[in-house]
Each structure stands twice: as C-alpha cells, then as structure tokens.
Amino acid sequence: xxxxxxxxxxxxxxxxxxxxxxxxxxxxxxxxxxxxxxxxxxxxxxxxxxxxxxxxxxxxxxxxxxxxxxxxxxxxxxxxxxxxxxxxxxxxxxxxxxxxxxxxxxxxxxxxxxxxxxxxxxxxxxxxxxxxxxxxxxxxxxxxxxxxxxxxxxxxxxxxxxxxxxxxxxxxxxxxxxxxxxxxxxxxxxxxxxxxxxxxxxxxxxxxxxxxxxxxxxxxxxxxxxxxxxxxxxxxxxxxxxxxxxxxxxxxxxxxxxxxxxxxxxxxxxxxxxxxxxxxxxxxxxxx
Amino acid sequence: xxxxxxxxxxxxxxxxxxxxxxxxxxxxxxxxxxxxxxxxxxxxxxxxxxxxxxxxxxxxxxxxxxxxxxxxxxxxxxxxxxxxxxxxxxxxxxxxxxxxxxxxxxxxxxxxxxxxxxxxxxxxxxxxxxxxxxxxxxxxxxxxxxxxxxxxxxxxxxxxxxxxxxxxxxxxxxxxxxxxxxxxxxxxxxxxxxxxxxxxxxxxxxxxxxxxxxxxxxxxxxxxxxxxxxxxxxxxxxxxxxxxxxxxxxxxxxxxxxxxxxxxxxxxxxxxxx
Numbered sequence: 001x002x003x004x005x006x007x008x009x010x011x012x013x014x015x016x017x018x019x020x021x022x023x024x025x026x027x028x029x030x031x032x033x034x035x036x037x038x039x040x041x042x043x044x045x046x047x048x049x050x051x052x053x054x055x056x057x058x059x060x061x062x063x064x065x066x067x068x069x070x071x072x073x074x075x076x077x078x079x080x081x082x083x084x085x086x087x088x089x090x091x092x093x094x095x096x097x098x099x100x101x102x103x104x105x106x107x108x109x110x111x112x113x114x115x116x117x118x119x120x121x122x123x124x125x126x127x128x129x130x131x132x133x134x135x136x137x138x139x140x141x142x143x144x145x146x147x148x149x150x151x152x153x154x155x156x157x158x159x160x161x162x163x164x165x166x167x168x169x170x171x172x173x174x175x176x177x178x179x180x181x182x183x184x185x186x187x188x189x190x191x192x193x194x195x196x197x198x199x200x201x202x203x204x205x206x207x208x209x210x211x212x213x214x215x216x217x218x219x220x221x222x223x224x225x226x227x228x229x230x231x232x233x234x235x236x237x238x239x240x241x242x243x244x245x246x247x248x249x250x251x252x253x254x255x256x257x258x259x260x261x262x263x264x265x266x267x268x269x270x271x272x273x274x275x276x277x278x279x280x281x282x283x284x285x286x287x288x
Numbered sequence: 289x290x291x292x293x294x295x296x297x298x299x300x301x302x303x304x305x306x307x308x309x310x311x312x313x314x315x316x317x318x319x320x321x322x323x324x325x326x327x328x329x330x331x332x333x334x335x336x337x338x339x340x341x342x343x344x345x346x347x348x349x350x351x352x353x354x355x356x357x358x359x360x361x362x363x364x365x366x367x368x369x370x371x372x373x374x375x376x377x378x379x380x381x382x383x384x385x386x387x388x389x390x391x392x393x394x395x396x397x398x399x400x401x402x403x404x405x406x407x408x409x410x411x412x413x414x415x416x417x418x419x420x421x422x423x424x425x426x427x428x429x430x431x432x433x434x435x436x437x438x439x440x441x442x443x444x445x446x447x448x449x450x451x452x453x454x455x456x457x458x459x460x461x462x463x464x465x466x467x468x469x470x471x472x473x474x475x476x477x478x479x480x481x482x483x484x485x486x487x488x489x490x491x492x493x494x495x496x497x498x499x500x501x502x503x504x505x506x507x508x509x510x511x512x513x514x515x516x517x518x519x520x521x522x523x524x525x526x527x528x529x530x531x532x533x534x535x536x537x538x539x540x541x542x543x544x545x546x547x548x549x550x551x552x553x554x555x556x557x558x559x560x561x562x
Contacts, residue, residue: 054467057471059467059470059471082473082475085470085471085472085473086473089471090471092464092467092468092471095468097464097465097468097494097497097498098465098468098469098472098490098494099494100489100490100493100494100497110469110472110473110474110490111472111473114472114473114474114475115473145497159472160471160472163472163473
C-alpha cells in the first residue's frame with residue numbers, strides 16, 4: 001500500500017455554537033487518504049460532505065480534531081496554509097462562477113501565480129492544465145465569459161490543476177453537464193491522477209460515476225462516517241445505502257434483487273460490462 | 289462570519305405585534321418616534337422606557353437580538369452623548385480646558401442616548417415582527433396617494449422588495465466565491481492597502497457577473513408570469529385589513545402621547561438647577 005498523504009483525526013465541526021441554531025455538520029470523522037488513490041465521497045444533501053472537504057484544505061478550521069498533511073498538523077502555529085491549498089486542490093461546486101480574468105490563460109494562471117512561481121513555470125503549468133482538461137490551445141486568449149458552460153467548467157478545473165495539487169478534491173464536478181461532458185471531465189481527472197500519481201477525492205451524487213472511478217468509497221450520513229471501504233464492499237451493502245436515502249448503481253441494484261430472488265451465486269457488480277461477464281460465466285457463455 | 293450580518297432581519301412569529309397590519313405598524317412606529325422626541329423630563333422618559341420594554345416583551349423575540357441591533361450604534365450614542373454633555377448650558381459642575389460639565393449637560397446627554405436607544409429598539413420591533421414583503425407592501429399602500437403625483441410608488445416598492453430579498457443570497461455568494469479564490473491561493477489578509485484592494489478583484493468580478501445573471505433570470509421569470517409593473521386592474525393576493533389589534537395599537541400610542549405631554553408638565557424632579 002502506498003503512503004498516507006492526508007489524515008483526518010476526530011474531526012468535528014459545529015456551526016453557531018451556543019445559539020439556538022447550533023448544528024453539528026461533521027461529527028467525529030477519522031480516516032486516511034493514500035497517495036495515488038481515487039476515493040468517492042457519497043452522502044445525502046446536508047450530510048456534511050462540503051464541510052468535510054473544506055476542512056481538508058484548511059478553509060474551515062475544525063471545532064475539534066486534527067488534519068495531517070504528510071504527517072504535519074495543518075493547524076499548527078507556523079504551518080503555511082496557503083501552500084496547503086495548492087497541495088490539496090479543491091474544485092468547488094459550479095466552479096465556473098469563480099472565473100474573473102480577461103483571458104482563459106490568465107485565469108488558469110491565477111493559482112500558480114499566487115504560489116509565487118516564475119513566469120516560465122506558470123506558462124508551462126497553464127499549458128499542461130489546459131491539456132489535462134482537454135481545452136484547445138485556441139482558447140488561450142478568449143474571455144472565459146464567452147465560453148460554453150462545459151468549457152467554463154474545464155477552465156475552472158484547469159485553474160486548480162495548474163497548481164499541481166497532490167490531492168485533488170472535486171465537489172460535484174459534473175453537475176449540470178451533458179453525459180458526454182461528464183464522462184470527458186472524469187476521464188481528464190483520471191488522466192491527471194495517473195500521470196501525476198495524485199490522490200483524487202470525488203464528491204458525487206452519481207453512483208455510476210463513483211462506481212466507475214473510485215477504488216474506495218466514503219459514506220457520510222448526518223455528519224457521521226458510516227462506511228469507508230472498497231467500492232465493491234460499499235455497494236454490496238446496497239440496502240443499507242438505500243436506507244440512508246442514497247442510490248446505488250442501477251446494475252448493482254438489479255443484481256441485488258436477483259440475489260434476493262434466489263440467485264445467490266451472483267456476485268455484486270458495479271458496471272454493466274462486469275454484469276455481462278458474470279452472467280456469461282454463470283450461463284457458460286451461451287448467449288444469443 | 290459574514291453571514292452574521294443582520295440587515296432587515298425578520299423573526300417569524302405569531303405575537304400580537306406580528307399580527308398587526310403592516311400599514312398601521314409603520315404609521316404607529318413613526319408616531320411613537322415623534323412621541324419619543326417630545327419627552328423631556330425624567331418622568332416622561334421613565335414612561336417611554338416602560339412602554340418600550342412592554343412592546344419588546346410583547347414581540348416574544350429574545351432580548352439578545354435587540355441588544356445585538358444596538359451594538360453597531362454604540363459609537364454614535366457615545367459620541368452624541370459626549371457632545372451633548374459638553375455643549376449644554378447650566379451651572380458648571382466641574383471644568384477642564386475649554387469644557388464645562390453641568391448637571392444639565394449630563395442629563396441632556398443621558399436623555400439623548402436614551403432617545404437613540406429607544407428609537408432603534410422600536411424600529412427593530414417593526415423590522416423584527418414584519419416580513420420584508422409585508423413591510424414594503426405596507427409602505428407601498430401608504431405611499432399610494434403619491435401615484436397621483438406620478439411617483440412610481442409600485443416600482444420603488446418592488447425594487448426594495450427585491451433588494452431585501454437578495455441581501456442574504458449575495459452574502460452567501462460572496463462567502464462562496466471568497467472560499468473558492470482562497471482555494472486558489474488568494475490572500476485577502478496581508479499586504480499593503482493597494483495589494484488588498486487588488487485582491488478584491490477576483491471576488492468582485494464574479495460577484496457582479498452572478499448578480500447580473502440573477503437579475504436577468506429574475507426578470508425573465510417575472511415576465512413569464514406576466515408581470516407588467518403597476519396596472520390599474522392589478523389585484524392583490526393579500527388584502528390588508530385593519531383589525532381590533534390595530535385599534536388597540538392606535539389607542540395605546542395615543543394614550544402614550546397624552547401621558548408624555550402630561551408628565552412633561554409635572555415638574556417633580558428635572559435635575560438640579562432647572
């Protein structure tokens with residue numbers, strides 16, 4: 001197993017402490033993220049996902065608990081949290097609303113410039129980030145406000161990738177995009193992960209996306225960490241997930257129901273391709 | 289946090305004051321403030337203090353929120369208080385440099401501060417117990433006669449409603465954008481003034497863009513529902529009606545005015561040297 005890059009220990013976040021509106025958004029959550037892994041985070045709306053990921057890059061200070069990046073406490077006195085934010089890149093929901101520069105190039109360069117890199121390095125990183133997000137070179141000089149919704153989203157993601165984060169956190173990166181745009185962006189993210197050997201955390205409501213990309217899945221319910229296991233194991237507990245108001249991939253649900261009707265030799269599957277393989281194995285490949 | 293800003297805040301409830309007609313509430317608040325400024329003896333201020341406290345209790349909203357509303361005005365209160373204390377005539381109690389302080393000055397300073405406090409409290413009662421929608425609706429109807437002078441009262445009221453409605457939304461948006469830029473390494477807290485002002489650009493531009501986008505969407509949504517501004521045949525979903533509550537409120541305010549005027553004349557104790 002590769003090394004631990006980010007470690008959360010007993011994270012608690014309470015909003016509005018001492019007022020009638022007090023709310024515990026995250027309750028005693030501990031976990032470890034490893035280098036070069038792809039983790040999916042799922043949970044109902046209001047389960048604390050957004051709060052949790054903002055704690056991971058030091059935007060929210062946990063009420064209790066500690067976060068370690070490469071073994072160092074990020075809320076220690078002299079810790080440079082701006083540097084942390086370039087190491088733990090966070091792509092917010094609907095990130096296209098944060099674009100502000102005159103040109104795509106300048107906007108993507110905002111992050112690297114804030115890191116204090118020299119112009120050569122910045123230019124190199126912008127070029128790479130545009131490549132990773134599938135933005136054509138022609139768009140360099142265009143205004144980000146003239147682009148289509150999908151392209152804006154790519155520019156915003158490129159703005160984070162250009163900082164070359166070791167951990168890339170994406171909050172619903174595909175919300176509101178067409179299916180083609182969704183799969184392209186996820187493919188871009190996977191490519192970044194592979195080439196940079198980075199850790200990716202994907203927050204998503206699409207169980208298909210999580211099942212197809214993540215190797216581990218973290219399940220949150222009402223601020224509590226309910227499960228953290230391999231994608232296979234988590235989705236095999238489909239009934240528990242559904243009780244939490246969460247979905248599971250359609251094909252996984254079909255197989256669960258088949259098993260409930262007596263086909264107990266069927267395994268838990270995550271994708272239609274896997275399902276076909278299993279069925280072939282069961283029927284001896286005798287498909288028509 | 290930025291969300292703690294309380295502008296035009298409203299606390300839903302069903303108290304006597306919540307259920308009064310917004311028109312009468314607005315009028316009576318104005319009347320109340322005028323009464324406040326008529327008082328000029330310790331006795332009349334005593335009465336006003338008691339009635340204001342009673343009104344506040346009647347709203348059934350925690351006193352904490354009223355005190356929070358007073359906090360930003362602390363500076364103005366202290367400032368006017370000191371000015372009043374120093375620039376009043378009367379037998380000097382003690383003197384230093386070019387200033388002299390008299391009992392008279394101290395009393396007038398106390399009264400001035402009390403006036404401001406009571407005024408802010410009673411205004412808070414209005415905004416705390418009346419939803420922004422009712423408030424602007426009531427105002428619109430009160431100002432309706434101005435339409436004969438071609439003042440676009442309805443449009444102003446609509447603008448005010450929309451502005452109030454979007455304050456929390458824009459605050460939330462600002463916070464989101466700030467966090468998003470911080471995640472890209474933006475630094476709002478250090479550097480020279482010029483640098484800090486420059487650091488606001490990445491917040492302001494997205495904020496304006498989204499405000500314009502919202503405005504456009506809202507305009508389309510309103511047009512889709514056939515909104516055409518003020519038209520003669522436009523009817524209202526909620527018709528305002530005066531009830532016994534409004535009568536009680538009016539009688540209460542009238543009695544208060546009479547009480548204050550009477551107490552102003554009874555000079556039992558109005559400071560030393562008057």
